[in-house]
Amino acid sequence: TRTSRPQRILKAVQTKATVGDPQSVITAIDHFCRHREWAMNVGDEKGSILDSVVNEVSPVTVLELGTYCGYSTVRIARLLPPGACVITLEFNPDYAAIARQVIKWSGLEDKVQLVEGASGDWIPWMKEHFGVQAFDLVFLDHWKERYLPDTKLLEECGLIQKGTVLLADNVICPGTPDYLEYVRNSPHYNSQYYRSHLEYTKAEDGLEKSVFLGY
Numbered sequence: 119t120r121t122s123r124p125q126r127i128l129k130a131v132q133t134k135a136t137v138g139d140p141q142s143v144i145t146a147i148d149h150f151c152r153h154r155e156w157a158m159n160v161g162d163e164k165g166s167i168l169d170s171v172v173n174e175v176s177p178v179t180v181l182e183l184g185t186y187c188g189y190s191t192v193r194i195a196r197l198l199p200p201g202a203c204v205i206t207l208e209f210n211p212d213y214a215a216i217a218r219q220v221i222k223w224s225g226l227e228d229k230v231q232l233v234e235g236a237s238g239d240w241i242p243w244m245k246e247h248f249g250v251q252a253f254d255l256v257f258l259d260h261w262k263e264r265y266l267p268d269t270k271l272l273e274e275c276g277l278i279q280k281g282t283v284l285l286a287d288n289v290i291c292p293g294t295p296d297y298l299e300y301v302r303n304s305p306h307y308n309s310q311y312y313r314s315h316l317e318y319t320k321a322e323d324g325l326e327k328s329v330f331l332g333y
């Protein structure tokens with residue numbers, strides 16, 4: 119049977135990128151998705167905004183919701199200092215299998231914990247299973263209707279503390295209206311919108327950065 123799109127993305131990485139060179143992995147995926155087949159990576163334009171937020175926060179512990187092929191996982195992990203790590207949750211086992219290989223090709227496997235499963239099932243176990251106190255940065259890029267319930271779940275589980283930064287992809291396209299309304303109107307968050315475009319297209323999209331102010 120035909121290969122899957124994630125399998126074709128992995129092949130592009132393995133033929134065009136250099137082992138141990140995360141930037142070449144990022145460049146290979148962006149080139150493939152811009153010139154061959156669109157795919158739902160955060161992409162180069164929004165990816166630069168993600169980079170700037172990671173550099174500003176310099177997080178020790180990052181949670182990523184929605185791994186897909188590992189493109190944003192590599193973008194985040196390549197900027198982390200020794201000892202820092204990103205825990206990334208992926209629901210789809212086929213995506214997870216590809217992402218593991220993309221992350222390995224980039225040489226960043228020591229900074230990444232890829233967990234297969236649904237965000238709602240795993241978030242309550244984060245402290246116990248991974249010894250996480252609280253996350254410094256959360257990158258939301260999974261089911262758009264899960265952004266709000268999972269944010270509330272992270273709050274309830276004490277995984278968000280004063281200064282934790284939430285960065286949400288796709289707040290315009292496909293859109294996360296209930297999440298946006300919540301973080302923009304809550305007295306506990308300071309929110310700002312970074313206007314950009316849907317990956318590899320001219321359609322509007324953007325990232326919402328929300329800093330938790332404490333209770």
Ligand SMILES: Nc1ncnc2c1ncn2CCOCCNC(=O)c1cc(-c2ccc(F)cc2)cc(O)c1O
Pocket residue numbers: 158159160183184185186207208209210235236237238259260261262264287288291292316317
């Ligand atoms: N651990 C977990 N727990 C729960 N659920 C989970 C999970 N891990 C994964 N999932 C499932 C969802 O994963 C993929 C989510 N991402 C998107 O759907 C997405 C879609 C578009 C898009 C598509 C078509 C258009 F026309 C325009 C835009 C663009 C994007 O940038 C997107 O990120």
Ligand SMILES: [Mg+2]
Pocket residue numbers: 158159160259287288
């Ligand atoms: Mg996205």
